[in-house]
Amino acid sequence: MASSSSRLLLPLLVVVLLGHGREARQPPPLHGVRPMAFDEGYTQIFGSNNLALRGQGKRVHLSLDQSTGAGFASQDLFLHGFFSAAVKLPADYAAGVVVAFYLTNGDRYEKTHDELDFEFLGNVRGRDWRVQTNVYGNGSTSAGREERYDLPFDPTDDFHHYSILWTQRRIIFYVDETPIREVARTEAMGAAFPSKPMSLYATIWDGSAWATLGGRYRVDYKYAPFVAQFGDLVMQGCPVNNPMDHSSSAAAGACGTPWYEAAASLSAAQRKEMAAFRRGHMSYSYCHDRLRYPVALSECDARVLPRLFGPDGMRYGGDHRHRRGGRGRRSDVAM
Numbered sequence: 001m002a003s004s005s006s007r008l009l010l011p012l013l014v015v016v017l018l019g020h021g022r023e024a025r026q027p028p029p030l031h032g033v034r035p036m037a038f039d040e041g042y043t044q045i046f047g048s049n050n051l052a053l054r055g056q057g058k059r060v061h062l063s064l065d066q067s068t069g070a071g072f073a074s075q076d077l078f079l080h081g082f083f084s085a086a087v088k089l090p091a092d093y094a095a096g097v098v099v100a101f102y103l104t105n106g107d108r109y110e111k112t113h114d115e116l117d118f119e120f121l122g123n124v125r126g127r128d129w130r131v132q133t134n135v136y137g138n139g140s141t142s143a144g145r146e147e148r149y150d151l152p153f154d155p156t157d158d159f160h161h162y163s164i165l166w167t168q169r170r171i172i173f174y175v176d177e178t179p180i181r182e183v184a185r186t187e188a189m190g191a192a193f194p195s196k197p198m199s200l201y202a203t204i205w206d207g208s209a210w211a212t213l214g215g216r217y218r219v220d221y222k223y224a225p226f227v228a229q230f231g232d233l234v235m236q237g238c239p240v241n242n243p244m245d246h247s248s249s250a251a252a253g254a255c256g257t258p259w260y261e262a263a264a265s266l267s268a269a270q271r272k273e274m275a276a277f278r279r280g281h282m283s284y285s286y287c288h289d290r291l292r293y294p295v296a297l298s299e300c301d302a303r304v305l306p307r308l309f310g311p312d313g314m315r316y317g318g319d320h321r322h323r324r325g326g327r328g329r330r331s332d333v334a335m
């Protein structure tokens with residue numbers, strides 16, 4: 001009797017707690033990959049008390065208040081791998097707040113850095129969070145490869161997985177189990193395809209200065225602290241001891257053929273899922289941005305979804321919140 005009623009009550013209790021508390025349920029871990037605790041592979045890089053461990057060190061709260069943001073990084077550098085976190089973004093008003101989950105080697109290669117980003121760029125006046133992916137290779141910051149998406153869920157309601165798969169030939173971004181972007185290495189891309197060892201980072205920071213070229217979207221500390229929660233930290237890659245040796249033979253020698261190499265070959269069903277996501281949810285693509293790139297970058301295929309996007313790379317109709325303000329300025333691209 002007691003046990004059957006508690007079985008009935010438990011889901012209700014969870015719902016009630018979700019409604020009120022900061023602790024949300026996490027989704028089941030991605031198939032076949034083992035999450036690790038913070039101490040197993042990460043280290044705090046800034047933010048003193050604004051980084052807090054929860055759940056036996058398996059979850060990390062990063063908060064932004066008037067004094068500072070916070071961030072952590074992987075202890076190792078990796079040449080290729082699968083990197084994932086379940087993230088729950090700060091709810092309510094979070095304009096100007098930037099949460100990022102990314103790989104970079106910017107601290108080692110100042111002029112020739114590589115970078116793979118998931119960036120959550122605040123929620124303008126309390127509306128939906130804006131989510132962007134980007135790819136930089138060999139310091140090509142003048143050639144950003146931004147894409148933005150409207151998520152099919154509210155990323156502040158619950159944890160969702162955001163993952164980056166990086167192999168020698170292919171990069172795939174995932175939201176939960178859905179591949180949302182694929183970057184295949186092409187000859188023409190050259191060094192714009194990230195090819196040097198990178199560290200993994202997760203940060204929260206005040207993007208006001210970045211976001212407010214134009215006086216928009218400052219962080220309003222009336223709503224602080226802004227807390228981004230990270231869990232299910234997965235980092236399965238080829239750690240590199242000597243970061244100067246980034247030859248593929250060094251990587252192959254160190255790691256053989258890891259499982260994520262095979263994961264980089266999407267099945268027909270996954271391709272269909274990815275195409276559906278992009279058709280339904282992509283709100284900006286550098287590949288369609290003729291103001292920024294009068295001639296599209298080499299990897300862009302002009303035949304893909306052309307009629308959905310304007311010459312500024314923004315999606316037509318239905319999505320006016322992303323069109324507010326000037327067109328094609330760096331500030332719009334950045335946000």
Ligand SMILES: *[C@@H]1O[C@H](CO)[C@@H](O)[C@H](O)[C@H]1NC(C)=O
Nearest residue numbers: 111112137138139190191192
């Ligand atoms: C990367 O950039 C540097 C500096 O611009 C350049 O010298 C180098 O050749 C580039 N590497 C490749 C592989 O293109």
